Amino acid sequence: MNLLKKKTKLIFSVLLLCIFIFPSASFSNSQDQQSKGLIDGVAYIILKAAWPTAKYESYSYEKTSFQNNGHEIVFFKINARSAFNDGPLWVEVKADFDENLKLVHIGWGDYKAFLPPGTTASAVAKLIDEANNSNQKKLQSNSDN
Numbered sequence: 470m471n472l473l474k475k476k477t478k479l480i481f482s483v484l485l486l487c488i489f490i491f492p493s494a495s496f497s498n499s500q501d502q503q504s505k506g507l508i509d510g511v512a513y514i515i516l517k518a519a520w521p522t523a524k525y526e527s528y529s530y531e532k533t534s535f536q537n538n539g540h541e542i543v544f545f546k547i548n549a550r551s552a553f554n555d556g557p558l559w560v561e562v563k564a565d566f567d568e569n570l571k572l573v574h575i576g577w578g579d580y581k582a583f584l585p586p587g588t589t590a591s592a593v594a595k596l597i598d599e600a601n602n603s604n605q606k607k608l609q610s611n612s613d614n
Contacts, residue, residue: 512547519560519577519586522552539568558582
């Protein structure tokens with residue numbers, strides 16, 4: 470596994486642990502408001518991994534499922550707005566923690582968006598590559614004439 474993937478996995482582990490410290494807290498005083506701000510910040514970062522241009526709105530805790538192998542699967546939903554048409558977006562996130570609360574896998578569940586979560590950057594890169602290839606072919610064709 471390359472260093473970037475390891476760092477990304479570590480960041481997600483820390484961020485997701487922070488999200489679920491206060492999953493159902495009522496935020497009545499200033500300390501609770503600060504905690505809510507931290508959790509919203511973590512959800513915002515996860516949203517940017519799903520769709521870099523989306524506008525974050527909120528997150529909601531769905532459930533936790535305890536597995537026979539000691540793992541806990543935590544489900545939550547992130548709500549956002551499209552940067553392109555201001556329409557609603559959402560993505561369900563599934564985080565798998567081992568018995569030591571180490572994040573071992575993060576996955577995208579159902580979503581409402583044109584592109585699947587995590588593919589926006591690769592789709593843009595593909596379009597750029599196709600445009601570059603097309604321009605190179607045109608340049609080569611012009612130089613041959």
